Amino acid sequence: MNARFVIPALAAACVSLLSCDRVPTADRNPGRPSFITDGTVDGNAHPAVVLIIMDIAGKPAFRCSGTVIAPKLVLTAGHCAGEPGEFSGLRIFNEADVQHDPTYPLPGGPNTIEATAWHAHPLFTERAFFLHDVGVVLLSKAVKLSAGQYGKLPTQDQLDALQPSSHTTFTAVGYGLQQINPVFVVAEKIRMFAEPHLIQINDGIVGDFSLLLSNNASTGGTCFGDSGGPNYVGSSNVIGAVTSFGLNGNCAGTGGVFRVDRKNVLDFVGQYLK
Numbered sequence: 001m002n003a004r005f006v007i008p009a010l011a012a013a014c015v016s017l018l019s020c021d022r023v024p025t026a027d028r029n030p031g032r033p034s035f036i037t038d039g040t041v042d043g044n045a046h047p048a049v050v051l052i053i054m055d056i057a058g059k060p061a062f063r064c065s066g067t068v069i070a071p072k073l074v075l076t077a078g079h080c081a082g083e084p085g086e087f088s089g090l091r092i093f094n095e096a097d098v099q100h101d102p103t104y105p106l107p108g109g110p111n112t113i114e115a116t117a118w119h120a121h122p123l124f125t126e127r128a129f130f131l132h133d134v135g136v137v138l139l140s141k142a143v144k145l146s147a148g149q150y151g152k153l154p155t156q157d158q159l160d161a162l163q164p165s166s167h168t169t170f171t172a173v174g175y176g177l178q179q180i181n182p183v184f185v186v187a188e189k190i191r192m193f194a195e196p197h198l199i200q201i202n203d204g205i206v207g208d209f210s211l212l213l214s215n216n217a218s219t220g221g222t223c224f225g226d227s228g229g230p231n232y233v234g235s236s237n238v239i240g241a242v243t244s245f246g247l248n249g250n251c252a253g254t255g256g257v258f259r260v261d262r263k264n265v266l267d268f269v270g271q272y273l274k
Contacts, residue, residue: 042173042191043096048151048237049173049191049229051098052080052137053105055089060105063189065174065229066092067151067239071142073272075151076228077242077258078120081135086126090115090137098175098189114140121268131209133244133258134265135228136272151230151239153269154261158233159201159211159240168198170213171232172255174243176225194220196231199254209262211241215255223251231257 042049048068053060066076074092081087093104095111103109116139121132162168173193196213200206213231215221222229222243233240241257259265 042193046171046173046191046193046230046232047096047145047149048143050074050143051093051175051189051191052076052228053091053093054080054082054087055091056087058088061087063105063175063225064227065176065225065243066137067173067230067242068094068143068145069151069153069239069269070273071144071150072139074137074139075153075230075239075242075260075269076135076137077244078124078133078135079126079129079244080228081118081120081124081137083120083124083126087118090118092137092139092143094143096191098191104189113143116140119272121265123264130245130256130258133210134242134260134268136269138272148237150237151232152237153266154233154238154240156261156263156266158238158261159259160261162198162201164198164200166197169195169219169234170198170240170257171235172196172213172220172222172226172229172243172257173232174222174226174229176223176227176229176243189225194222196221196255206256209259210244211257211259212254213257215246215251215253221251222246222255222257 050066052064052066054062064080066074069075091107091112091114093111098104115137118137120135124132171193175189196219200212202208206212226243229243230239231241239260241259244258245256
């Protein structure tokens with residue numbers, strides 16, 4: 001599956017951003033975009049995960065993924081909320097199969113909800129998106145789910161106890177690309193999931209703010225259009241991280257996710273839950 005899909009021209013100028021996808025066929029990438037690759041059709045397994053459309057100058061421009069963590073609040077990546085004034089509007093598509101929704105990517109459909117506001121972390125910048133890559137979207141109408149279906153925030157520093165291992169798994173969910181290579185792209189807008197495992201934490205290029213997860217045919221992973229989607233801890237509904245970046249244009253090998261368990265992130269998101 002794929003995180004955020006980017007227009008080729010813009011993608012070339014981006015660093016390794018894995019998250020956003022251009023509407024209707026390309027994604028915007030402040031690095032490299034991400035999506036669910038080698039994944040499984042999700043159906044109704046994770047109804048809190050939604051597709052996000054971002055408008056520029058009143059017209060649909062990019063797409064991301066996100067998680068409803070309260071009836072009117074969606075958690076996503078910072079680059080999906082953007083810098084102040086970057087996007088003129090946002091809306092979510094609250095359905096598993098957006099590919100066959102005739103209203104996509106426009107407003108007014110039976111499965112769309114317009115945003116009233118959206119905010120990236122106050123220290124987020126597109127230039128260094130990976131440092132504070134978390135954002136929220138406030139909705140005009142409630143998404144009604146059972147209590148156990150909403151995404152749940154982790155406790156502070158919860159992920160520090162995890163060890164890199166094929167047994168330390170996450171459930172990545174999103175609407176991103178399913179496959180990308182120099183001659184072939186599969187980019188159906190269908191919610192999918194994969195089960196990558198932890199490769200790197202509190203070390204190397206991820207510092208203490210991100211994780212590297214596997215991205216291969218055995219575990220699946222994320223790609224363009226998956227940006228902002230959840231990486232649930234194991235099979236729980238606890239969002240350990242949001243899909244953030246990739247290290248190559250083929251969404252292969254590893255995927256970068258931004259941790260939600262740090263105090264500054266929980267404080268930022270928590271203010272909108274009050």
